[in-house]
Amino acid sequence: MSLTAESKEHELLLVHCHPGALESEVSEVCHRTLWLSSTLFCFAYRAHQNQPGRAVCIKLSSAPRRVSSIEDTMKAVWSSLAAVVVAFTVHMSVERCHDGQATHHWRHHFDMAVQNGEPPLYNSVTHGYVYGRWRKPIQAEVTFAGLGRMEKLWNLKQFDYTSISTDQYFIGFALVNLQYVSEVFLYIVDKNEDPSNKIDFDSLVPGGAGVRLSASSHTGCSEGYNPFPALLTPYLIRKCWDEPSRSWNISVDLTARRDKTRASHHIQVQATMKEREAMAFVYPIEDRRPAYVHKGAGLPVSGFVSIDGKHHSFADGLGSLDWTYSLAKHETRWKWVSLSVRAQVDGKDVDLGINLSEWVYDVPEHGSVENAVWIDGTVHPVDGIVDIATPDGDLLVDAWLVKSRKEAKVQLDLTCKPLGFRAVEVNAGVLVNNFVQPYGIFEGTVVLQDGRRVVVKDAMGVVERHHARW
Structure with a gap:
């Protein structure tokens, strides 16, 4: 030859x-x-x-x-x-x-009202994207008009993140497709044991193989799987939208390792996560360069977790989601807060969800458009800047402070004390991925616009700081 x-x-x-x-x-x-x-x-x-x-x-x-x-x-x-x-x-x-060429006009004129219905995404008459926020996500396939093959390869970033919190376990997993590389990760924290010794799984595959993202958060399935079954141990994470039940069906089957002992464990998860009101938005990263995002928190979850055949069934878990389809900037930074927990309002138990960020999806004088609180499934936009203060000392040990400014419609005053973390550090010149996601215990209060005061106590969630050059 x-x-x-x-x-x-x-x-x-x-x-x-x-x-x-x-x-x-x-x-x-x-x-x-x-x-x-x-x-x-x-x-x-x-x-x-x-x-x-x-x-x-x-x-x-x-x-x-x-x-x-x-x-x-x-x-x-x-x-x-x-x-x-x-x-x-x-x-x-x-x-x-x-x-450096920010779309200042669109950001200053972003409509902060949360509209009923779902985003239209694109206006065929004006030939432009429709920016704003909605209580329902896009039902059909999400795609950006005129996206060329090379632009998709370099600029399109997609990910589907989910967390589940039960009385015993906290589970976080994500399916990420950057087009030229894909990643699947999952971790499980046992709240009854050493929380820093999480069970962890991570797979990074070049070329985008091993990840299929759903057409939208409400259409089809997101899957992370082994694209080379002859070479590597099979694994599968699948999250599928089920229209009749208005819920997501989640299944996990893989082998993961303990952080400290490196012991292997066979992990199986079967769960159903119910839909509630969304914070869905289309945001102008730059002119003709949008991001579409569906955030949700405080979502009811039921199912079971099996570790080496030992089953833990749960009927009252709560979950969070982040489905993103974005023509992201090459250099992107953000801080993020996510938790779903049972809390109390005037002595009554409620399902509480919180999603907050800084440095990304920001609108001048309003903060991030994704900032929201959910009470029993109803979304309450924060509509104000929230400061996510990283500690002066050790990000992985010391408390993070989360506090909204006085003009915000929803007032938050929270601390998060890390119990463990997931972190990645890649510095390869044109490619950088510095990611730290501590998980820990939140304490504090949330005061809604109508004056109701929510007490947050012993609530497990995550904080995150991320710098990507991708």
């Missing part, structure tokens, strides 16, 4: 990037081994609103030669891979420049 490669002359050529160029000018210059690289370069220099750009191509000899050795073959392969890496780096640099 022989391979054909092109002899390189290392001559750089600038090629104008416009519709049709890749079929004519570029294809004549960039031959077989570097065609993908030239495409990526062309895309990297586009200004994302179809403005003219320029692409860099490596000119190759038109006379192919036979590759006579493995060394020559590898040189040809690595030259293509190197060019792809350089193209990715160029694109990320251009993205960083665009990140």
Whole structure:
């Protein structure tokens, strides 16, 4: 078997990037081994609103030669891979420049009213996205108009996060698709044992394999699975919307390890999480660069958890969800708070859900559009800035403070004392993922707009700080 490669002359050529160029000018210059690289370069220099750009191509000899050795073959392969890496780096640099171009007009005029019904997402008459907040999520498939293949590859970020809190366990899992890489993680905390010694599972697969996200939070299934069953131990996390029961069916079957002892455990979960009012919104990250997000908290959950065959059934659990489909900025930072717990209002037990953030989805003078509190399934928008103060000392040990400013409609005064954490630290130049998610005990109060005072005590939830360059 022989391979054909092109002899390189290392001559750089600038090629104008416009519709049709890749079929004519570029294809004549960039031959077989570097065609993908030239495409990526062309895309990297586009200004994302179809403005003219320029692409860099490596000119190759038109006379192919036979590759006579493995060394020559590898040189040809690595030259293509190197060019792809350089193209990715160029694109990320251009993205960083665009990140500074904030859509101030849209953010200042964002409609903070929470509307009934579901988001229309796109207006076919005005040919623009419809920004705002709604109490119901999009039922049909979520997709952004005119999203090209390369733009999807580099910019589209999708994830489906779920947490479940029962009397004995706290479970958190996420299915993440960044297009060029996918991640599945799950952890389980036993509240009756050492909470810092969680059971943890994580799988990171290049190319987006191993994760299928649902068409929307209310359509189809999100799945995390082993894409290489012949090489790795099978695993499956599935979360499916069931229209007749208006709920999500959750199933987990995998093997995970203890943090401290590294002991293996077979984990099975079967649960049903009921729908309640949503905080669904479409937000302008930049002009013609939206994010669609469905948040929920205080959702009733029932089912069982099995660890090595030992069953724990529960009928009164509470859950949270975060379904996101976003053309995210290359450089993104956020702080986040999520908990679902039983609390008391005037001595009466209620299902309480809280979802808060900073640095992402912000509107001037209003804070994050996702800030909300749920009482027995009814969503109450905070409509004000909430300060999520990380401790001066150790993020993983010391208390986090969560407090709304005085103009907010809902007043929050909470502390979270970490019991354990999940953390990732990746610093690879153009790619960064610094993520810390302590889970711990919340204490404090929430005062609603109507004056009702909610007492939060011994409530397990999560806080998070995340810096991504993706």
